[in-house]
Amino acid sequence: MIPLWLYLVMAAALFSIGTFGMLARRNGVAVLMSVELMLNAVNINLVAFWRYTNPTEINGMAFAAFVIVIAAAEAAVGLAIIITVYRNRHSVIPEEASTLKG
Amino acid sequence: MGDASLSLILAFIIFTILTLGGALGVVMNRNLFRGTIWLMVSLFGAAGHFVLLSAPFLAAVQVLVYIGAIAILFTFAVMLTRSLTQISDRFTRLWWNVGGAGILFVVLVGTVILPVWGGFTPSNDILFANVADTTQLGIALVDRGSETTQGFVLPFELASLLLTAAMIGAIVIARDADDDEKGKRS
Numbered sequence: 001m002i003p004l005w006l007y008l009v010m011a012a013a014l015f016s017i018g019t020f021g022m023l024a025r026r027n028g029v030a031v032l033m034s035v036e037l038m039l040n041a042v043n044i045n046l047v048a049f050w051r052y053t054n055p056t057e058i059n060g061m062a063f064a065a066f067v068i069v070i071a072a073a074e075a076a077v078g079l080a081i082i083i084t085v086y087r088n089r090h091s092v093i094p095e096e097a098s099t100l101k102g
Numbered sequence: 103m104g105d106a107s108l109s110l111i112l113a114f115i116i117f118t119i120l121t122l123g124g125a126l127g128v129v130m131n132r133n134l135f136r137g138t139i140w141l142m143v144s145l146f147g148a149a150g151h152f153v154l155l156s157a158p159f160l161a162a163v164q165v166l167v168y169i170g171a172i173a174i175l176f177t178f179a180v181m182l183t184r185s186l187t188q189i190s191d192r193f194t195r196l197w198w199n200v201g202g203a204g205i206l207f208v209v210l211v212g213t214v215i216l217p218v219w220g221g222f223t224p225s226n227d228i229l230f231a232n233v234a235d236t237t238q239l240g241i242a243l244v245d246r247g248s249e250t251t252q253g254f255v256l257p258f259e260l261a262s263l264l265l266t267a268a269m270i271g272a273i274v275i276a277r278d279a280d281d282d283e284k285g286k287r288s
Binding site: 044048083084 | 110118137152157206218232276
């Protein structure tokens with residue numbers, strides 16, 4: 001079977017790509033998509049550790065299911081905020097929504 | 103080791119290419135609509151990894167919820183905000199962030215993955231043998247749990263409450279103001 005470290009390296013690479021996208025992209029929608037990539041990397045890690053340590057228990061799968069629920073909620077609220085900011089300021093660049101900046 | 107293990111390795115390589123290539127497409131693509139398509143590719147690769155890790159239910163949920171709902175939501179957001187043509191430069195502080203992500207990857211591999219390198223041999227080689235299945239997951243999610251079994255009914259209810267609150271919040275945030283509200287404001 002595939003050794004565990006291959007899954008971990010793959011998930012770490014996915015997480016790093018997501019981090020890069022979250023920090024570097026200027027478009028707010030792209031930032032949210034990168035956050036989804038990071039959540040996916042976490043999910044792969046959870047399921048891989050569950051499979052390789054105690055696959056007869058249920059906890060790894062349950063936590064991965066909860067992460068998917070949180071990701072759905074996060075995407076819905078984040079996109080609603082982006083659409084509202086776009087409607088008010090005609091911009092999807094997070095740096096330009098700086099009314100609250102001191 | 104034999105044909106089965108070779109095909110497993112081949113499937114792992116294909117799904118890894120899908121996942122990482124799709125992720126690179128998401129963060130590098132200038133056209134955000136194509137970015138959402140790449141996001142679907144990446145999520146599909148992750149679903150394949152779930153199948154390889156003997157979690158077929160999570161793979162199905164991944165395809166239904168992520169590709170079927172979240173990626174479509176992103177497509178709508180891209181189209182509603184005209185973010186395809188509006189922004190001339192894609193990145194801020196590009197090389198600083200490339201370096202930061204590279205350092206993060208090295209730190210993750212060095213401090214988290216190196217200690218378990220070679221450890222954790224899988225408890226059995228067969229893909230779905232002796233692994234907790236969907237029935238057990240469904241029971242555990244609505245079970246209170248006891249000293250021997252695990253139950254996740256409280257987090258399950260909290261997650262459903264959170265999802266409801268998030269949906270109502272999304273509607274309230276994204277909704278345009280009513281006519282009478284606009285009258286009050288002006």
